[in-house]
Amino acid sequence: MKPTLPLEELMSPGHLACQGCGAGIAMRTTLKALGRDTMFTFPACCWTVIDGPFPYSCLEVPLLHMAFEATAATAAGIKAAMNALGKDKTTICGWAGDGGTFDIGLQALSGAAERNDDIFYFCYDNEAYMNTGIQRSGATPYGAWTTTTPVKHFKKEVKKSIDDIVAAHKPPYQATASVAYPEDLYKKLIKAKDIRGFKFIHIISPCPPGWKARPEDTVKLARLAVQTGIFPVYEVEAGKYAQTMKTPNRKPVLEYLKLQGRFKHLKEDDVAEIQRIVDARYAELEKRFQGC
Amino acid sequence: MAKDRTKIDFQKLEELPPMVQSLRSMAANPTGSWRNLKPVIDLANCIHCTICWKFCPDAAIDWVDDNPVINLDFCKGCGICAEECPKKCIEMVKEGK
Amino acid sequence: MKKVMMGNHAISHGATLSRVQVIAAYPITPQTQVVELLSEIVADQKLKAEFIKVESEHSAMAACIGASSAGARAFTATSAQGLALMHELLHWAAGARLPIVMADINRAMAPPWTIWTDQNDSLSQRDTGWMQFYCQSNQEVLDSVIMAYKVAEKVLMPVMIVLDAFSLSHTYEIVDLPDQALVDTYLPPFDYKYKLNVNDPHTYGGLTTPDWYMEFRVKMQEAMEQALGIIKKEAVEFEKTFGRRYDPVEPYMVDDADIVLVTSGTAASTARFAVDQMRKKGKKVGNLRMRLLRPFPFADVREHLKNARKVVIVDRNISYGYHGIWAQEVKSALYGHSKVPVFNFIAGLGGRDIFPETYIDIVNQVKKMKKPDQELYWVEVKR
Numbered sequence: 001m002k003p004t005l006p007l008e009e010l011m012s013p014g015h016l017a018c019q020g021c022g023a024g025i026a027m028r029t030t031l032k033a034l035g036r037d038t039m040f041t042f043p044a045c046c047w048t049v050i051d052g053p054f055p056y057s058c059l060e061v062p063l064l065h066m067a068f069e070a071t072a073a074t075a076a077g078i079k080a081a082m083n084a085l086g087k088d089k090t091t092i093c094g095w096a097g098d099g100g101t102f103d104i105g106l107q108a109l110s111g112a113a114e115r116n117d118d119i120f121y122f123c124y125d126n127e128a129y130m131n132t133g134i135q136r137s138g139a140t141p142y143g144a145w146t147t148t149t150p151v152k153h154f155k156k157e158v159k160k161s162i163d164d165i166v167a168a169h170k171p172p173y174q175a176t177a178s179v180a181y182p183e184d185l186y187k188k189l190i191k192a193k194d195i196r197g198f199k200f201i202h203i204i205s206p207c208p209p210g211w212k213a214r215p216e217d218t219v220k221l222a223r224l225a226v227q228t229g230i231f232p233v234y235e236v237e238a239g240k241y242a243q244t245m246k247t248p249n250r251k252p253v254l255e256y257l258k259l260q261g262r263f264k265h266l267k268e269d270d271v272a273e274i275q276r277i278v279d280a281r282y283a284e285l286e287k288r289f290q291g292c
Numbered sequence: 293m294a295k296d297r298t299k300i301d302f303q304k305l306e307e308l309p310p311m312v313q314s315l316r317s318m319a320a321n322p323t324g325s326w327r328n329l330k331p332v333i334d335l336a337n338c339i340h341c342t343i344c345w346k347f348c349p350d351a352a353i354d355w356v357d358d359n360p361v362i363n364l365d366f367c368k369g370c371g372i373c374a375e376e377c378p379k380k381c382i383e384m385v386k387e388g389k
Numbered sequence: 390m391k392k393v394m395m396g397n398h399a400i401s402h403g404a405t406l407s408r409v410q411v412i413a414a415y416p417i418t419p420q421t422q423v424v425e426l427l428s429e430i431v432a433d434q435k436l437k438a439e440f441i442k443v444e445s446e447h448s449a450m451a452a453c454i455g456a457s458s459a460g461a462r463a464f465t466a467t468s469a470q471g472l473a474l475m476h477e478l479l480h481w482a483a484g485a486r487l488p489i490v491m492a493d494i495n496r497a498m499a500p501p502w503t504i505w506t507d508q509n510d511s512l513s514q515r516d517t518g519w520m521q522f523y524c525q526s527n528q529e530v531l532d533s534v535i536m537a538y539k540v541a542e543k544v545l546m547p548v549m550i551v552l553d554a555f556s557l558s559h560t561y562e563i564v565d566l567p568d569q570a571l572v573d574t575y576l577p578p579f580d581y582k583y584k585l586n587v588n589d590p591h592t593y594g595g596l597t598t599p600d601w602y603m604e605f606r607v608k609m610q611e612a613m614e615q616a617l618g619i620i621k622k623e624a625v626e627f628e629k630t631f632g633r634r635y636d637p638v639e640p641y642m643v644d645d646a647d648i649v650l651v652t653s654g655t656a657a658s659t660a661r662f663a664v665d666q667m668r669k670k671g672k673k674v675g676n677l678r679m680r681l682l683r684p685f686p687f688a689d690v691r692e693h694l695k696n697a698r699k700v701v702i703v704d705r706n707i708s709y710g711y712h713g714i715w716a717q718e719v720k721s722a723l724y725g726h727s728k729v730p731v732f733n734f735i736a737g738l739g740g741r742d743i744f745p746e747t748y749i750d751i752v753n754q755v756k757k758m759k760k761p762d763q764e765l766y767w768v769e770v771k772r
Contacts (some may be wrong), residue, residue, distance in 0.1 A: 003342040003355055012297070013351045013366035014321035020370035020456050024349025041455060041653065044295035054601060056321065057592035062585035064458045066451065067477055067592035073441075073448030076414060077455025080439035084410035084461050090587060111444030146640070182346050208370075216371030218386075219347050241540065262347055295590075305604050310545055310612070311486040312605060313583060314592035 004183050006032045015058035017050045020215025022205035022222060023124045024050070025136040027059075027095070030122065030201075033189035035059060038091040039082075039141045040131055041075050043105060044068040045097035046131045046207075047124075056063035069104040071096045072112035075119040079131050091193060093120040098139035099129045101248075102162050116197045120189075123162065123200075126207035134210045138162075144262045145212075151265045158277055163202055167236060172197040175244075180223035186237055186246050194221035195237075204231040212261025224256040229282040233290065241288040295319075319366075321348065327369030329384040332361050337381035344373035344382060390566045393620040397422035399527040399564050400466060400550065401483025401485060403534025405436045406572045407490075410461035410579075411711040413441040413452035415471060419554040420494045423466040423738035433481055435680045446471035450491075450742040452461045455601060462538060466641070468495035468554065468565030469510040476514065479547075483609065485594055488541030490534060490603070491519075492550045494558045495654065495705075497647055505740020506554035508654065508706035512682070512714045516761040518609055521682040522635075523653045527562040533565075536627055536635065539576050539617050541606060545583075551682075554740065556655040567631055575630045617684040627751070633697040637686035639678040640693040642668065646675030648752055649697040651681040656705055656736070656743045663748035679715060690722040700729050700754055703768075705737045712765040730760035736768035743768075 011033035017024040023046055031038070041064045042048055048065060051057050066074045071094035075289065077148045079092040094112075096105055099121040109121060126148045129135040135144040140161040149155040166174055171240050173192045177185040204225050208215040225231035230253060233245035253275050257263040266274070293301035299375040302308060309315070333344075344360050345353045352366040353373060355387075394402070396577060400423045404412070408476035412431065415425040428473065431440045431584050439456075443449045453463040467475065480490050495509040499645050511521060522537065524530045530552050583593070597605065619638060628634040641661050643649050652660045657678035667674045677693050694700055700723070704713025716733035723729065734751050737743040747768060754766070 001342060001358070003345065005342075005346055007355055011351055012295070012319040013315045013363060014318040014323055015350065016318075016321075016323075017349055019326065019368045020307050020372055021349045025347060026349075028349070028351055029346075033479065037587050039459070046323045049596060051592060051595060052314070052318040052321065054595050054597040055302075055313045055318075056318045056600065057295070057595060058318035059592060060295060060317075062587060062590045063314075063592040064455065064585060065592065066454065067481055069447065070451035070454075073413075073443055073451035074455035076441055076443075076448075077411060077457075079455075080411045080413070080441050080452065081463070081476035082454035084456075085441050085513070091452070095434045107444060108448045112449055114444070115442070117441075140473055149333040179347075214371075215400030216375040218349070218370070218374050219372055251641075261753030300726055302601070305607060308601065308604055308608065309583070310483070312594050312601075314595060358718050384538065 005186055007240060008032070010060040010175050012058045012060070013246050015050050015247065018209055019209045020214060020218040022179045022207065023047060023244040024165065026124045026203045029182040029185050030189060033186045033229050034093070034193065037089060039078055039097050039207045040093045041071060041078060043071045043100040045100050045111050046126070047095060050215070070108060071100055071105050072121055073077070074228050075121065076112050076115070078144060079117060079119050091120065093122060095122045098123060098125040098127060099137045099280055100139035101148065102160050108155065110169065111244055113171050113198045113200065114172065120192070120199045120201060123202045124205040125202060126205050126210055128210050130210040132274050143266050144268050145265060146262070154265060166200045173198055173235070173237055174200040176202045176231065176233050178222045178226050178231060178233055180219050180226065181233065181245055184233060192278060213259055214248040221256065221259060224251065227251045228253045228256045228273055229278050230256060231244070232282060232285050234285070243289045251276050279287065293375060322365040323368050324365045328387055329369045329371060330364060330387055331367065331371070331373050331382045332385050333360060333362065334381040335359060337379050339379055341378060343378060344378050347372050347376050391563055392566055393561050394527060394564050394626045395422060395559050395561050396527045396530050396552050397559065398426050399429065399531040401426035402566055403531040404464045404568065405430050406569060407535050407538050407576060408436070408462065409438055409464045410464065410584070411439050411453070411456035412442050412759060413449045414458070414465045415443050415446045415449050415467070417468045418638060419450040420466050420468045421560045422619045423492060446474045447478060447606060450475040450482065453489045454478060454482050454485060454487060457489050457644065458485065458585050459500070460579070460581040462579040463489045464491070464571060466492040468494040469498055472510045473498065476517070479514055479517035479519055482547045486545040487547060488538065488545055489547040490541055490550065492534070492552070495551055495556050496554045503556065503739050504731070506705070507738045508509050508738065511549060511551045514549070514752060515682060518546060520546060520684060522548065522550050522551060522558065523574050523660050523680055523682065524552045525655055525678065527557065527564045530557065532627065532633055532635065533633065535576055536571055536623055539623055540616060542579055543619050544616045546609070546612050546616060553655045553666040571630060575627070581593050613684045617686060620681065631632045632639055635680060637681040638689045638693060641676040643675035643677055643693050644696060645673055646696070647673040647698045648755060649675045649677050649680065649694055650679045651700060651715065652704040653715060654705065656703065659743055659745055660703070660748050663745035666745060667749060667752060668690065672752065682718070683716060685722070687722045690719055691726050694727065694729065697729055699732065699755055701732045701734065701751060702752065703736050704714060705743070707738065732761045734768050735765055
């Protein structure tokens with residue numbers, strides 16, 4: 001059978017991601033789509049470590065490590081330089097975790113989106129500060145345990161809707177994606193590569209140690225996140241929403257929650273509350289998918 | 293163009309670049325020792341769907357002549373390939389067995 | 390071509406003549422005219438550059454770091470709170486060995502809100518790995534931007550051009566705008582050996598263990614030590630090309646002076662004026678203007694202060710719980726080399742004027758003392 005993605009690997013094995021890391025799949029797939037004429041900047045995030053220590057790197061494209069809150073502005077600077085140097089074809093990417101995107105890097109992200117800088121901004125979302133040892137972020141969902149939202153005081157705030165925040169900037173392209181559907185991510189990136197302006201890609205990326213899940217369940221969880229409607233997968237092109245992974249018969253959220261230790265403490269009422277939150281959010285999005 | 297996959301041992305200051313710059317590939321770092329369980333593929337039942345290959349977070353499955361080949365130098369034993377295999381023809385077995 | 394211009398516009402022209410390729414900046418009083426003029430120059434395509442109008446100073450420096458890493462000549466300008474917001478990335482730019490040049494208009498730090506000059510903003514960035522050139526005229530400001538790129542790109546360390554709010558930034562002076570062709574012969578295009586390059590991909594700034602972190606810090610220190618020699622060499626080169634000379638320190642009538650006033654910024658030109666007045670009255674007073682904070686010109690300071698009977702450092706800044714910051718630097722240079730008594734006066738904070746009479750009063754006060762009986766003396770404080 002013909003592989004559904006290019007065989008060329010621009011991410012080497014031997015990197016330092018944990019077993020079953022979703023962010024490994026996210027990067028590997030992204031590189032297959034963007035190819036060698038691509039540059040990255042990373043803020044502080046899991047990938048700071050995954051890439052490898054000096055003098056090694058697992059990437060075969062240039063990468064500039066940068067401070068936590070600086071991703072979008074740094075990428076904008078690289079892009080400006082490439083324009084000034086007459087190399088405007090190179091794809092410039094910021095690649096940040098959820099903490100660097102939802103929280104500390106939000107201002108720079110908003111600035112770059114508003115200026116419509118011609119860059120990709122990727123957020124691989126594992127729903128907490130995993131690299132520092134599982135502290136809650138603005139991306140941590142309601143009900144989750146983290147080391148700063150202990151079981152007795154699990155997180156009571158709902159996940160920040162970063163996609164709506166970005167959408168308010170009306171970028172030419174934005175999309176959500178799941179590491180369970182690499183072909184969908186690949187297709188989106190191939191399309192977005194040719195769109196000039198700000199492109200935001202939000203990838204749900206399960207974290208076995210942080211979610212207290214089995215490493216072999218990473219893809220299953222990333223799939224269930226979509227199938228339950230917890231993480232709808234869609235794209236927004238020039239303001240027009242399109243659901244790229246349809247979920248006509250959404251599964252109950254419990255199927256997703258029960259595979260993760262971070263939700264183990266939840267009682268029936270709590271699960272019902274999560275179902276309510278997800279249903280409401282999904283209904284809101286469905287209207288946009290239908291163009292209402 | 294692929295990066296040098298061997299280790300590098302600096303001896304002194306003069307050998308270093310002025311700033312922290314990568315000079316070799318992480319492929320110089322075999323991660324196979326992280327593994328407790330190793331995937332064993334029963335190729336007789338394999339339908340060559342590439343699912344195990346595309347989901348490997350470690351790029352530790354090579355696709356060779358239409359077959360998946362696990363690179364045990366790097367496979368961390370996460371088990372995603374076995375879990376996702378539609379034919380269930382990958383088994384995770386204890387290391388040393 | 391001679392033109393009358395404000396200090397801020399001298400910066401803009403210096404950046405334009407240096408053919409900067411990426412500018413990223415955020416407005417702050419008293420820096421705004423720097424970027425206003427530059428944005429116009431870029432929009433009029435009189436300079437082939439990209440101007441990123443970022444949403445904060447932190448992002449301004451981040452964009453400069455990205456641009457410089459990709460091999461472009463990058464420039465920004467800021468002041469006070471903006472510089473403080475950049476602090477994290479000042480370390481980053483230096484640690485990444487990027488020859489970025491930035492102008493900082495010295496403005497006092499808040500609270501309370503203020504927009505007037507003192508040096509606590511730039512001096513607080515002393516240990517970030519940036520060279521700092523303190524200017525006293527608009528001509529020096531313009532020339533320093535050009536020279537800064539030359540030095541920075543040779544040693545791969547960033548440079549901050551420092552000038553006083555209002556007393557320089559908004560003061561109009563005659564400035565000789567050098568010919569572009571002349572500047573081009575002095576400052577070749579930036580060719581960065583370590584730029585991000587898809588044909589030779591490397592990762593920069595990755596995790597570094599205790600095994601090697603320290604060696605990279607040794608390299609930074611060596612680059613700074615090398616920079617001092619290059620700055621001295623470039624002072625000669627610059628004079629050959631443009632007819633103007635800027636040394637790490639600028640002595641004025643110090644050789645036979647009993648009392649030497651050590652000053653920086655525009656307060657130095659006032660000090661010279663006061664020296665002239667005192668000399669007319671037979672007082673043997675001199676002035677040593679500090680142009681370089683980093684790399685620190687130890688030998689020059691020792692040389693020019695070796696004949697002084699009293700050294701008086703007038704600081705437009707303070708390190709709370711210690712004393713003036715230039716005093717700390719100069720004392721450290723003299724320690725073990727000289728037994729001369731060192732007096733420290735703190736003056737002109739938050740933009741309070743420093744007049745020639747201020748220096749005359751200081752000298753009169755110092756004359757009465759054999760050695761200092763306090764770590765610092767406040768100047769013209771209402772008690």
